[in-house]
Amino acid sequence: xxxxxxxxxxxxxxxxxxxxxxxxxxxxxxxxxxxxxxxxxxxxxxxxxxxxxxxxxxxxxxxxxxxxxxxxxxxxxxxxxxxxxxxxxxxxxxxxxxxxxxxxxxxxxxxxxxxxxxxxxxxxxxxxxxxxxxxxxxxxxxxxxxxxxxxxxxxxxxxxxxxxxxxxxxxxxxxxxxxxxxxxxxxxxxxxxxxxxxxxxxxxxxxxxxxxxxxxxxxxxxxxxxxxxxxx
Amino acid sequence: xxxxxxxxxxxxxxxxxxxxxxxxxxxxxxxxxxxxxxxxxxxxxxxxxxxxxxxxxxxxxxxxxxxxxxxxxxxxxxxxxxxxxxxxxxxxxxxxxxxxxxxxxxxxxxxxxxxxxxxxxxxxxxxxxxxxxxxxxxxxxxxxxxxxxxxxxxxxxxxxxxxxxxxxxxxxxxxxxxxxxxxxxxxxxxxxxxxxxxxxxxxxxxxxxxxxxxxxxxxxxxxxxxxxxxxxxxxxxxxxxxxxxxxxxxxxxxxxxxxxxxxxxxxxxxxxxxxxxxxxxxxxxxxxxxxxxxxxxxxxxxxxxxxxxxxxxxxxxxxxxxxxxxxxxxxxxxxxxxxxxxxxxxxxxxxxxxxxxxxxxxxxxxxxxxxxxxxxxxxxxxxxxxxxxxxxxxxxxxxxxxxxxxxxxxxxx
Numbered sequence: 001x002x003x004x005x006x007x008x009x010x011x012x013x014x015x016x017x018x019x020x021x022x023x024x025x026x027x028x029x030x031x032x033x034x035x036x037x038x039x040x041x042x043x044x045x046x047x048x049x050x051x052x053x054x055x056x057x058x059x060x061x062x063x064x065x066x067x068x069x070x071x072x073x074x075x076x077x078x079x080x081x082x083x084x085x086x087x088x089x090x091x092x093x094x095x096x097x098x099x100x101x102x103x104x105x106x107x108x109x110x111x112x113x114x115x116x117x118x119x120x121x122x123x124x125x126x127x128x129x130x131x132x133x134x135x136x137x138x139x140x141x142x143x144x145x146x147x148x149x150x151x152x153x154x155x156x157x158x159x160x161x162x163x164x165x166x167x168x169x170x171x172x173x174x175x176x177x178x179x180x181x182x183x184x185x186x187x188x189x190x191x192x193x194x195x196x197x198x199x200x201x202x203x204x205x206x207x208x209x210x211x212x213x214x215x216x217x218x219x220x221x222x223x224x225x226x227x228x229x230x231x232x
Numbered sequence: 233x234x235x236x237x238x239x240x241x242x243x244x245x246x247x248x249x250x251x252x253x254x255x256x257x258x259x260x261x262x263x264x265x266x267x268x269x270x271x272x273x274x275x276x277x278x279x280x281x282x283x284x285x286x287x288x289x290x291x292x293x294x295x296x297x298x299x300x301x302x303x304x305x306x307x308x309x310x311x312x313x314x315x316x317x318x319x320x321x322x323x324x325x326x327x328x329x330x331x332x333x334x335x336x337x338x339x340x341x342x343x344x345x346x347x348x349x350x351x352x353x354x355x356x357x358x359x360x361x362x363x364x365x366x367x368x369x370x371x372x373x374x375x376x377x378x379x380x381x382x383x384x385x386x387x388x389x390x391x392x393x394x395x396x397x398x399x400x401x402x403x404x405x406x407x408x409x410x411x412x413x414x415x416x417x418x419x420x421x422x423x424x425x426x427x428x429x430x431x432x433x434x435x436x437x438x439x440x441x442x443x444x445x446x447x448x449x450x451x452x453x454x455x456x457x458x459x460x461x462x463x464x465x466x467x468x469x470x471x472x473x474x475x476x477x478x479x480x481x482x483x484x485x486x487x488x489x490x491x492x493x494x495x496x497x498x499x500x501x502x503x504x505x506x507x508x509x510x511x512x513x514x515x516x517x518x519x520x521x522x523x524x525x526x527x528x529x530x531x532x533x534x535x536x537x538x539x540x541x542x543x544x545x546x547x548x549x550x551x552x553x554x555x556x557x558x559x560x561x562x563x564x565x566x567x568x569x570x571x572x573x574x575x576x577x578x579x580x581x582x583x584x585x586x587x588x589x590x591x592x593x594x595x596x597x598x599x600x601x602x603x604x605x606x607x608x609x610x611x612x613x614x615x616x617x618x619x620x621x622x623x624x625x626x627x628x629x630x631x632x633x634x635x636x637x638x639x640x641x642x643x644x645x
Contacts, residue, residue, distance in 0.1 A: 001429075002518055002525055010254040017249055021584040028579040035575060080575055088238070089580040141555070142562045149563040200563060 029089040033098065036084070039077050040101050046071030047108050054112065074109060075151060077102055078161060082144075085133065100168055106160040107170050113158055123209035126158040128188035130180060132165055139197040143185040146200050153200075154213040238582075241544065244537035245585045251530055252592035258424045259599060266423070266478070266603070273479050274380040280312045281386060282362035283379065283440065287317040288352035292370035293325040295485055300333055302373035307380055315339045316356040317370075321346030326370075349436070350452035350459040357451050366440035367460075372484040373401060374438055381480035382440050392472035393441045393464075394480075395422060395434050399604065401483035406616050407493055410624070411486045413601070413617035419478060420600035426476035430523035432504075432531070434464040434474060438482040445472060456510075457642065458503025465511045468523050478603060494628050495643060501535065501632035502642050508532055509636075535629055542626045 050071070081102055084090050113126050129147055131140040147159045162171050164184055174180075178188050187194040189207050204210050285303055289296050296317070303315050315338055319327050333339045344355055353367060364386065368374065374396075382394045397419040400412040425431045434441070439460065449470060455462025467474055487493040508515070508531075514524035515532075602608040635642050 001521055003522075006254070006257055007526070010250055010257055013253045013257075014246060014250040017253075017588050018246060018585065021581050021588065025579055025581040025584055032575050032579070083576055087578075087580060142558060145559045145562045 025089050033090060033094050036077065036080055036098050039073050040098065040105060043071045043073050043077060043105050047105065047112060050112055054115065071109065074106060099166065103162055103166065103168050103171055110160050123212060125156055125209045125213060126160065129159055129161040130164045130184060130186040131161060132184045133163060134165065137184045140185045143197055146198065146203065149200055150203060154210060156213055157210065240540060241582055244540060245589060247530065247533060247537060248589050252589065252596060255424050255596060258427055262427045269479055273384060274377055277380060277384055280309050281364050281383060282312045283364045283366065284314045284316060284360045284362040286353055286356040286367050287315060287370050288320055288349050289317060289322060289326050289370040290320040290346065291322045291324045291326055293329055296326055296370040297329050298373055299368060299370045300339065303368060304338065305376050306374060307376045310338060313338060314362065316342060316359060318342045318344065318352040318356050320344060320352040348454060350454055354451035357446050360443060363443060364440050365443050366438055367436055368438050369436040369484065372437035372482055375481040378438060378480040378482055382477045385475055385477060390473050391475055392445050393434050393439060393467060393474040395431060395439045395474065395476045396480035396482045397478045398435055398437050399481055399483050400486050405488040407490060408486050408488055409613035410616045410620050413613045414621065416600045416604035417597065419604045420596065422476045423478040423603065425527060428522040428527065429473065430527040431474040431476060432464050432468065432523060432528060433461045436460050437484050456503045456506040457499045458507060461503050461507050465507055468520060469511060469514060497628035498631045498642055501628055502635050505632060505636045535633065539626055539629055
């Protein structure tokens with residue numbers, strides 16, 4: 001004999017578990033997107049602050065521009081968005097909005113960086129990277145690894161990554177300014193376009209400023225080592 | 233709009249969770265009954281029916297002697313218990329081992345040409361005159377009180393068969409420890425299915441039947457190499473009640489190496505699938521109670537659901553490994569330990585549901601070990617089981633499904 005009541009109770013309990021899972025997952029994904037939104041706001045504020053500082057210092061020396069002038073959070077923001085992009089739990093509308101804001105923030109940061117390099121005559125330490133999330137870009141994943149490794153190696157290096165196919169007017173403008181072809185991955189380094197995959201070493205050769213960063217990094221490490229030896 | 237893959241994943245998670253919840257509700261219902269059985273079952277038996285145990289043997293020279301000795305040591309009136317050992321054309325020294333018992337008053341020995349286990353059982357059944365009859369595989373050994381814990385169930389005239397709890401005999405290899413935990417899970421499951429009237433197998437080791445069953449329904453059939461599954465389904469189809477005595481312990485020798493285990497499990501799964509096909513009329517049929525309406529369908533679905541889930545998990549892990557490989561080949565190995573950020577935790581609905589299913593599995597595993605061993609403790613078997621079973625089961629499930637779909641023959645050993 002079938003005890004229908006038991007089936008109904010089991011069904012209800014399972015449905016409650018399902019409902020709870022959907023609810024909890026939604027709450028957590030909203031919280032994650034909220035985190036991204038908070039970081040974006042912070043970056044926007046950082047950029048505004050830097051722009052203001054830059055405007056104030058227009059007539060003073062470049063030496064007044066210290067470390068931390070540019071927001072440090074763009075990198076982690078990019079990582080979070082690229083992770084969220086591969087998950088199914090996020091609301092695609094929200095995610096698209098956040099990605100749009102991210103790309104615009106990157107462009108603003110890049111413009112600020114460019115003005116800084118022009119004013120202070122320093123070698124540019126930034127790369128504009130164009131990728132595609134579509135299947136046709138086999139080297140984009142590898143190129144992403146190389147640029148992440150480079151950014152880890154040179155914390156002062158700024159990599160601005162853009163989804164080539166993402167419908168943002170400013171990205172299209174960048175593409176037309178640099179006359180970028182649709183062959184991806186593509187990079188703009190010192191106003192020159194580079195297409196296809198480049199290894200860490202190849203990029204280090206292509207961006208002389210990186211070598212300076214490398215030298216500065218070695219120097220800094222040596223200084224730390226010497227001071228710790230003295231302390232001992 | 234969810235895609236078909238997500239739909240299948242959600243459905244299979246829903247079915248798994250539903251089954252686990254259903255089992256746990258059943259456990260809560262029978263909890264009291266279980267403790268009463270543990271306290272009183274097998275004590276103060278008023279009526280001892282006559283019992284015949286058939287021991288079919290094919291090349292069991294290593295174990296048959298101890299099988300027979302364990303039967304002779306059963307705590308049961310000697311004049312009520314007889315044993316028929318059938319040598320099914322063994323090619324080793326099984327017959328020599330059997331002949332050592334030929335003068336024992338309780339044991340009779342039959343010889344025949346090899347024809348399969350069901351033929352050996354049927355030959356013996358022709359000679360059985362007792363009230364109850366059972367089978368004990370020649371690689372299994374009974375606890376001395378096993379029969380006393382089975383017989384009282386027959387006081388209820390509606391009960392036609394009683395199955396025992398089967399445990400692994402002296403596990404030594406890693407795989408045997410894995411099976412020990414798996415058998416504990418089986419003990420729990422059978423006891424719950426018993427309460428639901430949904431037992432779909434009367435295992436070769438020491439399932440006891442009323443002789444009336446064979447008179448009315450006929451003897452054993454080939455049953456796609458699983459005669460114990462076929463006879464149970466035949467009983468269920470004819471509304472004959474089967475129950476489980478979880479206190480009646482029987483120990484069975486289990487395969488120690490993967491090839492043996494693989495062949496055995498392919499046979500079991502293949503037998504299950506093909507018998508379900510033969511008895512498909514029972515599927516989703518309320519007339520047959522829980523077994524037809526729920527247990528047989530879910531047991532069948534679970535085979536495909538496990539294969540799908542394992543395939544999915546393996547595929548996603550393979551993708552991760554390939555990504556890591558591409559990363560390694562591109563930028564080398566990074567020694568940096570990634571810092572923890574909750575943002576990167578998988579908080580998808582599927583992940584939370586899978587976690588719930590895992591938690592329920594752990595609860596059932598705990599209850600299973602407690603029911604089988606009297607107390608639950610973390611043993612190496614649990615560790616081996618958790619690590620290995622997920623990878624092992626798909627091997628035989630895949631082969632059994634393949635053999636069923638393409639009608640490929642399978643072997644007994």
